[in-house]
Amino acid sequence: MLTYKNVRLTHALLSSTALIGYLIYGSVLLLYVAIGLALIYLCIIVYGVFTVKAAFFLKLYNEGTITDKRIALTFDDGPSEHTNQVLDILKKFNVKATFFLIGSKIETNQEVLRRLVEEGHQLGNHTYHHSKATGFYPLQKLNDELIATRTVVKQFAGLNMILYRPPFGVTTPNLAKVVSQLRLNVIGWSVRSFDTTAQSAESIIQRVLKQVKPGAVVLLHDNREKCATVLETIIPHLLNQHYTFATVGELFDIEAYEND
Ligand SMILES: [Zn+2]
Structure with a gap:
């Protein structure tokens, strides 16, 4: 399996062998091999950082391994002025x-x-400031971001959140450390709607419906005006296909909150 630990170990082994060979035999070819290995290593690291589905640095819940037609709708970047419209539609179809x-x-x-x-939805952490640089924060700053949001939700809703979704799906070794310290369940996605960049609601709808399958985790954003329009179509469509909707805690059978 392509994990940070395996790749780091393999790279260290191969490149040190090539470098030792170069030092002993003086073969420039072995030096080029070491440089080539370093470049490949760098490419894999970059892929791991920006690819949520790779789950390269830490365990991520991206997709349920179930056969029944159950999926999770997830919404990032709220609460916002558009969240109430989203909640109205979820309520209309009794979707959590x-x-x-x-x-x-x-x-x-x-x-x-x-x-x-009150309406039975599940809450997760998406950092306090949602900076584009979050993934590259030093340990303490990253820790503070997560604690700050957990504290404010605890203060206003009395819930101690342990679900976390990294902004932009960026994961790093530092995040892996913080997640382990705070005992968080990290949630990715399997269906990306691209609703933050799509030109029309129709293109978002098509993209989502084309990719949905049992166990899917759909990524949407409740700070977008189009979100409600998209839901108005995809929920009844999926209900007609006999899909049911679950929170991510239900889908993966994991805890969303921690007791004090
Ligand atoms: Zn986000």
Whole structure:
């Protein structure tokens, strides 16, 4: 399996053998081999950092291994002024979903947070500031980001969140350490809607419906106006195909909250 530990070990072994060979025999070819190995290693690391599905540095829950037609709708980057519309549609179809919250948006959207909890949705951490550089923060700063959002949700909703979704799906060795210290369950996705860049609701709908299969985790954003329009179509469509909807905690049979 392609994991950070295996790749690092294999690279260290092969490149040190090539370098020792170069030093003993003076063959420039072995030096080129070592340089080539370093480049391959770098490419794999970059792939691991930016590919959530690779689960390269840590365990990620990307997709359920089930055969029944059950999927999880997940929403990132809220709470926002559009979240209420999303909640109205979820309520209309009696669908429970999972929301990965940005801590800095909670204080001005406390009513939305209350509604999320009251209507039975699950909450997860999506950092406090959602900076593009989050994945590359030093350990303490990354830890502070996660603790800050957990604290604000605890304060306003009384829940101690342990689900986490990394912004932009970026994972690193530092994140792996923080996740282990805080005992978090890290959630990725299997269906990316690209709703933050798509031009039309129709293209998002088509993309989602084409990829959905049993155990899918669908990534959407409740800070986008199009989100409600997309849901109005995809939920009844999937219900007609006999799909049911679960929170990620239910889908993977994992805890979403920790007792104090
Ligand atoms: Zn995000």
